[in-house]
Amino acid sequence: MKLIRAARLVPVLSPALNDGGLLMEGDRLLDVGPFSCLLKAHPGAEVEDQGPNSIVLPPLVNAHTHLELTHFPQWSAGLPEPDSFVGWIKTVIEVKRQINPGQLEASLKEGIRQSLELGTGFVGDILSHHPLGQIYHDEPLKGRLFFETLGIDPERTRQSLDHIAGYLNPGHIGPMQTGVSPHSPYTLSQAYLKQVNHTAHSAGWPVSIHLGESIEEVLFTRLVEGPMVEDLYPYVGWENSLPEATGFRPWPYLVKFDGGGKGDLLAHGVQVEPEDVPAMADAGVDVP
Numbered sequence: 001m002k003l004i005r006a007a008r009l010v011p012v013l014s015p016a017l018n019d020g021g022l023l024m025e026g027d028r029l030l031d032v033g034p035f036s037c038l039l040k041a042h043p044g045a046e047v048e049d050q051g052p053n054s055i056v057l058p059p060l061v062n063a064h065t066h067l068e069l070t071h072f073p074q075w076s077a078g079l080p081e082p083d084s085f086v087g088w089i090k091t092v093i094e095v096k097r098q099i100n101p102g103q104l105e106a107s108l109k110e111g112i113r114q115s116l117e118l119g120t121g122f123v124g125d126i127l128s129h130h131p132l133g134q135i136y137h138d139e140p141l142k143g144r145l146f147f148e149t150l151g152i153d154p155e156r157t158r159q160s161l162d163h164i165a166g167y168l169n170p171g172h173i174g175p176m177q178t179g180v181s182p183h184s185p186y187t188l189s190q191a192y193l194k195q196v197n198h199t200a201h202s203a204g205w206p207v208s209i210h211l212g213e214s215i216e217e218v219l220f221t222r223l224v225e226g227p228m229v230e231d232l233y234p235y236v237g238w239e240n241s242l243p244e245a246t247g248f249r250p251w252p253y254l255v256k257f258d259g260g261g262k263g264d265l266l267a268h269g270v271q272v273e274p275e276d277v278p279a280m281a282d283a284g285v286d287v288p
């Protein structure tokens with residue numbers, strides 16, 4: 001057995017302690033408490049003292065990351081500062097058009113390194129360049145890796161989903177559980193959003209989606225109006241493929257297209273109305 005001594009121990013489930021101890025056997029945590037008490041109870045344990053300035057706490061969880069974009073600030077440095085949500089999305093698209101897979105790989109590895117260095121042990125990471133998922137084979141970072149998908153062309157989206165299904169078997173890459181991320185209600189056709197949700201829930205894949213992030217998204221899902229229609233869709237050449245207006249806010253829109261299953265992770269979730277909240281709770285979705 002090993003007794004780890006920390007100047008400050010933060011168990012989270014109980015109040016923080018000064019001069020705390022963790023009693024370990026291999027990878028198993030046996031006990032937590034004041035160091036002196038644990039030493040008295042287990043005098044034969046090997047003591048590992050973390051030092052007078054140490055703080056020991058469980059790994060942090062970041063449920064929504066895009067670690068492949070860790071170098072985004074450098075990549076976007078020469079571009080105009082966006083002054084709106086759609087402007088910011090266009091900047092992301094512009095950056096992604098300019099960088100190559102090697103740059104994304106270096107950026108993802110740096111994101112993993114920074115996460116671990118700063119005490120994050122679990123992430124819900126969104127990955128758009130799918131071959132990079134293999135990097136997680138050899139990393140200690142745990143959590144879920146969501147393969148991102150979007151699009152409106154039926155043939156291309158069908159191929160994309162088939163491709164992702166290949167990555168999602170056998171269900172994990174290294175310590176990361178694998179899942180799918182339909183990007184958002186405004187970047188998937190209604191048919192594709194429904195297909196991804198249906199396929200994921202049937203197969204038991206974890207799901208993460210950006211939902212209710214901006215007022216521009218609400219205008220889009222309810223009315224098919226606003227900057228998404230006037231600016232974003234023409235920018236990506238989708239202006240002739242607008243969906244029909246549903247009248248629904250993002251949460252009921254997602255449900256209409258078979259989304260919002262138990263355990264689905266809804267990133268942001270700020271553009272919701274009070275009446276949406278109990279329905280979201282009943283559905284069992286998580287909003288990080």
Ligand SMILES: [Zn+2]
Pocket residue numbers: 064065066126210267
């Ligand atoms: Zn995101």
